[in-house]
Amino acid sequence: MIAARGLGRSFGSKRVLRDLDLDVAERDLLLVTGPNGSGKSTLLALCAGLLAPTRGELEVKAERGRIGYLAHEPLVYRELTALENLDLYGRLYRVAERRERIGMLLERYGLWEARRERVATFSRGMQQRLALCRTLLHDPDLLLLDEPYAGLDEEGVALLDAELRSLAGTRTLLLATHDPERVASLATGTLALG
Amino acid sequence: MSYLEDVGTLAAKDLRLELRSRDTVPAMLLFVVSTLVVFNFALPAGASADAAYGLLWAALVFTAILGLTRAFAAEREQRVLDGLVLAPSDRSAIWLGKVIAVVAFLGLAEIVALPAFALFFQPVSWELVAGVALASVGFAAVGTLLAAMAAASRARELLLPLLFLPLVIPIVVGGVGASIADDPGRYLGFLALYDLIFAILSWASFEYVVTE
Numbered sequence: 001m002i003a004a005r006g007l008g009r010s011f012g013s014k015r016v017l018r019d020l021d022l023d024v025a026e027r028d029l030l031l032v033t034g035p036n037g038s039g040k041s042t043l044l045a046l047c048a049g050l051l052a053p054t055r056g057e058l059e060v061k062a063e064r065g066r067i068g069y070l071a072h073e074p075l076v077y078r079e080l081t082a083l084e085n086l087d088l089y090g091r092l093y094r095v096a097e098r099r100e101r102i103g104m105l106l107e108r109y110g111l112w113e114a115r116r117e118r119v120a121t122f123s124r125g126m127q128q129r130l131a132l133c134r135t136l137l138h139d140p141d142l143l144l145l146d147e148p149y150a151g152l153d154e155e156g157v158a159l160l161d162a163e164l165r166s167l168a169g170t171r172t173l174l175l176a177t178h179d180p181e182r183v184a185s186l187a188t189g190t191l192a193l194g
Numbered sequence: 195m196s197y198l199e200d201v202g203t204l205a206a207k208d209l210r211l212e213l214r215s216r217d218t219v220p221a222m223l224l225f226v227v228s229t230l231v232v233f234n235f236a237l238p239a240g241a242s243a244d245a246a247y248g249l250l251w252a253a254l255v256f257t258a259i260l261g262l263t264r265a266f267a268a269e270r271e272q273r274v275l276d277g278l279v280l281a282p283s284d285r286s287a288i289w290l291g292k293v294i295a296v297v298a299f300l301g302l303a304e305i306v307a308l309p310a311f312a313l314f315f316q317p318v319s320w321e322l323v324a325g326v327a328l329a330s331v332g333f334a335a336v337g338t339l340l341a342a343m344a345a346a347s348r349a350r351e352l353l354l355p356l357l358f359l360p361l362v363i364p365i366v367v368g369g370v371g372a373s374i375a376d377d378p379g380r381y382l383g384f385l386a387l388y389d390l391i392f393a394i395l396s397w398a399s400f401e402y403v404v405t406e
């Protein structure tokens with residue numbers, strides 16, 4: 001699914017990733033670990049196609065619309081409601097049975113009651129839950145999750161644990177985390193950066 | 195058909211965002227009216243009508259800059275543009291949706307500006323209205339592309355006017371010409387041609403602006 005040879009990425013004079021070789025097969029779950037600034041988020045953005053490598057080659061065998069990307073920011077509009085944001089993405093991603101899918105995700109992540117509230121009023125944890133709904137909305141083949149547990153409360157963590165258990169082995173996942181122990185049992189490999 | 199649906203979805207989103215936040219159109223309205231008021235007092239008595247038209251076009255250009263500076267503010271705030279860019283829809287739909295919203299905002303500002311101009315300076319002719327309408331499309335087409343470029347920069351407030359002003363000089367030339375010339379059709383045709391060329395260029399190059 002993902003193959004990188006001599007992959008490098010610099011921002012100005014700062015090299016964030018250098019000479020990275022990587023092979024991720026379909027339905028693998030690769031943990032990406034490393035200290036702050038080691039290039040975890042950069043690697044995920046490269047795989048998503050949001051950044052271009054400055055060195056080496058990267059091949060991702062997933063179409064643009066089949067990638068689910070969870071970033072540090074939730075990538076949703078603060079002035080729109082949770083429902084409006086998911087509806088926007090559902091339309092753009094051409095999600096079949098959009099309303100049912102959105103309703104199911106909002107229920108699952110405990111946001112149904114807050115669905116008509118503006119995202120600006122959401123706590124950090126609620127925004128992260130909404131970001132997870134957005135990431136999973138189109139049932140992607142490749143999931144790029146950057147610190148998915150960030151900001152979640154205990155209930156949210158349990159929900160995400162269950163989600164990852166159901167996704168592992170059926171989807172390809174790259175999961176960047178500072179807490180690899182939490183998902184180590186599901187992982188098929190670990191990439192330590194930095 | 196799905197392309198037009200995407201454009202409609204994105205434009206509706208921008209209009210809804212503005213209806214909810216009201217942080218662009220009121221500022222544009224206030225700016226254009228207060229600028230015309232200032233010009234009314236700045237222009238000496240007995241000044242030519244041509245000068246008044248020139249001032250109107252200067253006010254419209256800077257009102258457009260004000261609106262365009264905010265065009266990608268919501269996307270920049272939480273990196274929403276990344277989410278839109280990853281969607282399978284054609285990326286130029288993002289540009290076209292935004293252009294429609296910017297034209298709507300500019301149109302609202304002009305609906306207030308033209309009567310104010312008539313009140314302070316000169317009667318509004320159909321040639322002026324046609325020129326302003328064509329100019330709005332040109333401002334939005336070029337400005338939206340440049341606003342997307344500037345949004346990725348830290349010096350965005352500085353960069354946008356620096357890029358925008360030189361590119362819209364032809365619009366000002368055409369707009370003023372359509373307002374005061376004996377043969378406004380020639381200038382209106384020039385504005386329409388400008389809109390067509392720059393709309394195609396901006397539409398085709400937007401993808402390269404929002405991706406690396």
